Amino acid sequence: MDDAVFVLSAWGVTAAAIALYALRVLGRGRRLSRRVPEERRRWM
Amino acid sequence: VTTTLAPPSSRAATANHTGSPVTRVLGLTVAVGLVLLVPLGLWWSPADQTQGDAVRIMYVHVPSAVTAYLAFGVTALGSAMYLWRKSPFWDLLAGASAEIGVVFTALTLVTGMLWGRPTWGTYWEWDPRLTTTALLLVLFLGYLAVRSTSGERRVRARRAAVAGLAAFVDVPLVHYSVEWWRSLHQGPTITRLDPTIDGLMLFTLMTGIVVFTGLYAWLLVHRFRVQHLEEELAERGLAEAITERRREAEVDA
Numbered sequence: 600m601d602d603a604v605f606v607l608s609a610w611g612v613t614a615a616a617i618a619l620y621a622l623r624v625l626g627r628g629r630r631l632s633r634r635v636p637e638e639r640r641r642w643m
Numbered sequence: 644v645t646t647t648l649a650p651p652s653s654r655a656a657t658a659n660h661t662g663s664p665v666t667r668v669l670g671l672t673v674a675v676g677l678v679l680l681v682p683l684g685l686w687w688s689p690a691d692q693t694q695g696d697a698v699r700i701m702y703v704h705v706p707s708a709v710t711a712y713l714a715f716g717v718t719a720l721g722s723a724m725y726l727w728r729k730s731p732f733w734d735l736l737a738g739a740s741a742e743i744g745v746v747f748t749a750l751t752l753v754t755g756m757l758w759g760r761p762t763w764g765t766y767w768e769w770d771p772r773l774t775t776t777a778l779l780l781v782l783f784l785g786y787l788a789v790r791s792t793s794g795e796r797r798v799r800a801r802r803a804a805v806a807g808l809a810a811f812v813d814v815p816l817v818h819y820s821v822e823w824w825r826s827l828h829q830g831p832t833i834t835r836l837d838p839t840i841d842g843l844m845l846f847t848l849m850t851g852i853v854v855f856t857g858l859y860a861w862l863l864v865h866r867f868r869v870q871h872l873e874e875e876l877a878e879r880g881l882a883e884a885i886t887e888r889r890r891e892a893e894v895d896a
Contacts, residue, residue: 600685601695602761609700609757610685613707613750617858620746624865628661631872635879 661868669861676854680847688847697761702847704754706855707747708776714744714859715783715814722807725800734800735874737807738790739866741783743859748780763827771820772828779817782810796874 600606662670684702691698721737724730755773756766767773789806792799821830840848 600699601690602697605757605761606685606696606699609754610681610703612753612757613703616746616750620743621862621865624862624869625661628865628869628872629659631869631876632659632661635872635875 661865661872663864666861666864669857669864673854673857673861676850676857680851680854683847683850688843689841691844694762697758698844700754700758701844702851704751704758705848706851707750707754709852710855710859711744711747711751711779712814712818713856714740714747714863715779715811717863718744718783718786718807719811719814722804722811725804726808729797731796731800731874734803735867735870736863737804738787739863739870741786741790741807742866743862745780745783745787747855747859748776748783752776752780768827770827771824772817772826775813775817775820779810779813782813786810 680702684699688699688702690696717740718737721733721740725733725737752773755776759768760766786803786806790799790803792802820826821828
């Protein structure tokens with residue numbers, strides 16, 4: 600593959616950023632859910 | 644408030660997370676799509692005649708850009724609706740979408756730079772498309788900064804709504820910059836009525852756009868719920884502080 604460093608870097612950065620952001624959002628949701636009463640956890 | 648709380652007895656309301664049956668199905672579908680996109684983009688689709696394999700960056704760069712446009716479009720819609728209806732739902736939706744848009748705009752810039760080096764010979768040029776995209780990132784970082792300021796919730800939401808609408812003005816500038824000004828960036832390829840792109844390349848690109856759109860929807864639901872939880876906690880903290888202050892005042896009296 601030509602320019603493999605650039606191609607794989609672009610895909611790698613994208614995968615890593617999306618995975619990190621998704622894990623951050625899910626983790627924050629788990630932490631906050633425990634602190635909010637059950638009846639007020641969901642809005643949609 | 645135009646939305647309703649889920650009944651306390653529902654299964655979703657008792658879980659210690661922001662997931663639900665719908666987000667689980669959507670998340671699984673997106674995961675399958677992402678797994679399919681990797682061999683499509685990296686091996687099965689052909690190399691470009693002039694760019695070679697560097698064209699494979701397009702399958703993450705363009706979907707990231709489209710997702711960022713979509714996210715900021717939802718922010719603008721949420722902002723306009725908040726100013727009209729004054730419902731916290733629209734404010735939360737606008738904020739959740741803007742944060743996701745910032746992530747995908749940053750990815751658009753980084754993948755674009757990695758694409759620019761092998762094709763243009765440089766990571767960065769102060770080209771109209773690149774400059775307006777960088778400006779878009781700065782504008783929505785500013786929007787998120789407005790949202791994070793302290794103060795009365797309704798005032799903050801109104802300021803954020805105005806900032807969100809103002810920042811969105813840059814989106815059409817980004818999109819049409821390659822047509823309105825002389826640009827190093829290539830012009831539109833798939834929005835033309837007669838796309839000149841190879842069939843399998845177009846299929847891979849469209850798959851990427853559909854999968855990233857699904858990913859955006861999944862992230863949006865989770866981020867919205869997290870933001871709702873943050874608001875609930877902030878209101879609870881305020882109520883507890885007021886109660887504590889009243890108790891102190893009674894003791895003093």
